[in-house]
Amino acid sequence: MMYFAPYIDASGLHIPSYTDVRDQLLSDARSIFGQDIYLESDSQDYQWISVVANIVYDSFLTSQAVYNARGPSTAIGSALDIIVKINGIKRLPAAYSTCYVTLTGSVGTIITGGVVADINGYEWTLTTPISIGSSGQATALATCKSPGPITANVGEINKITTPTFGWTAVTNPGTAVTGAYAETDAQLRSRQAISTAQSSQTVLEGVKGAIAAVSGVQRSVVYENDKNVTDANGLPPHSISAVVEGGSDDAIAQAIYNKKGLGCYTNGNVPVQITDLYGVAAVIRFSRPAYVDIDVTINLKQLSGYTTQTTTDIKSAIVAFINSLTIGDSLTLSSLWGAALSANSVPNKPTFSITGVTAARHGQPLGTIDIAIAYNEVTRGNVANIVVNVS
Structure with a gap:
């Protein structure tokens, strides 16, 4: 295409591409300095024109972002936060998982600023102060230090991080109420669309x-x-x-x-x-949803550039996808391939290839069939339940 001035019509904002801007500047330079001016990519004049073209194009992109910020379907970040206020809603902040724990120790022991940990290494702060009663036990609310859907099944919070004389053990008799990451733009758009249905x-x-x-x-x-x-x-x-x-x-x-x-x-x-x-x-x-923990095993072959961070990224991507499903959504195995592949930082230069994916409800035999989820259930991911085998 040839360069054109940005304009708005019935279909929206139109801007020229970077190549269009650069080629127009090259054409203008030749019309000013003569057609015999040397403007190949290895010349200083070409490099200067490229820099200017990039600056101009960046300005066009900014105007496009401002134009897109007018509506919830295309606005991002703070612009989206402002728009959804019209509907009386706001972005949900990150939430921290909570769980009631039972503390055991000597009668009368006072625990101040207590911190405990689970089997996955996450730390949980306790309400303070806590006094162990005549039964030798006390109940405290533990709040995870890390935001997001951190899970803790029965008995998994069992480590004392801040030792206190007279305090001997900790455990959780029930499962944790999972937190959540800060609401993403996509999630906020979806909730805004639903909220407009009230009228x-x-x-x-x-x-x-x-x-x-x-x-x-x-x-x-x-x-x-x-x-x-x-x-x-x-x-x-x-x-x-x-x-x-x-x-x-x-x-x-x-x-x-x-x-x-x-x-x-x-x-x-x-x-x-x-x-x-x-x-x-x-x-x-x-009803409240019943959480279904998912076990996943990924078998892959490492390619050039694969590191231990890649393994961490794969696990995080799979957990994020599992936690993004809505209540009642069944889990298709093919979608886990896509979630894992998204961990490739450079799509056109992959650092690994997947050779197999198996999954199941937590504790059940792994398989290659889709996992059916009941109407009142929702899948829940945990990095501790994701296994990545590298060959």
């Missing part, structure tokens, strides 16, 4: 939008069974079933109550009583 004429879409707008909600899905019989998921007739991750029980139940249709049964294992302005009580039900 829709479809009751179901309105319920979805109201739940998505609740503070702290990370992922959610709402199923409707409008039939007279129980459906394939086991959901009762004439009901809606919301499965929600994050957010407070009361706020979620209130959102459902405000938007659900008359006479519609709300199905779930988390019951919350709502009282309206006239003192009439109603029970709203929804």
Whole structure:
């Protein structure tokens, strides 16, 4: 193409390419200094023109970024944060995993500034101070120091990082409530699109939008069974079933109550009583997702440039993909190939080739078939469950 001045029409902003700008400057130079001027790539004049062309093109790219920042589908970063405020939502910050732990030791021991660790090396800070009671035990809330979906199954928080005289052991009788990474642009765009459904004429879409707008909600899905019989998921007739991750029980139940249709049964294992302005009580039900930990083994052949960091990047990419799936999404094995290959920092010069991928629910035999996920389940990745075999 030939150089043209940037312009805006019905299809959007149009800008010339770097090559167009450079070629135009070369043509202008020849018209000024003569057609016999030497402007091959090894000349100083060509190098100078290339630098100027790059600066001009950078300016065009900036104008394109500003133009794209006008709407949520193309805005990024802080521009997207500003736009979604119109819909009354904001980007979810990083959240830290939490877990109640049981401390064992001598009666009367005071633990101040306690820190414990799990089997994967993550450290967790304890509420402070903690006093061990007459039973020789105390319960404390442990908060992971690292943000994100850090998992801890029963018994995995078992190391004392800050020894205190009289404190002998720590364990977690229950699983941790996983945190989350800061919401990405893609996730925020998706939530913004759902939130605009609150004013829709479809009751179901309105319920979805109201739940998505609740503070702290990370992922959610709402199923409707409008039939007279129980459906394939086991959901009762004439009901809606919301499965929600994050957010407070009361706020979620209130959102459902405000938007659900008359006479519609709300199905779930988390019951919350709502009282309206006239003192009439109603029970709203929804569910929390059941987490499915995924084991993955990647067999690969290392190529030139492969390092131990590449192994770490592969594991992180796979975990990020598994954690990006929505509630009820089954895991296809082929998608794990793509997630692993994304760890190649230079796509056209790979540092490894994959020879095999197997996966399964945690603790089950690995295989090559897709992993089915129930309507109320969601996959969860953990680097400790990812194995990379290098040959």
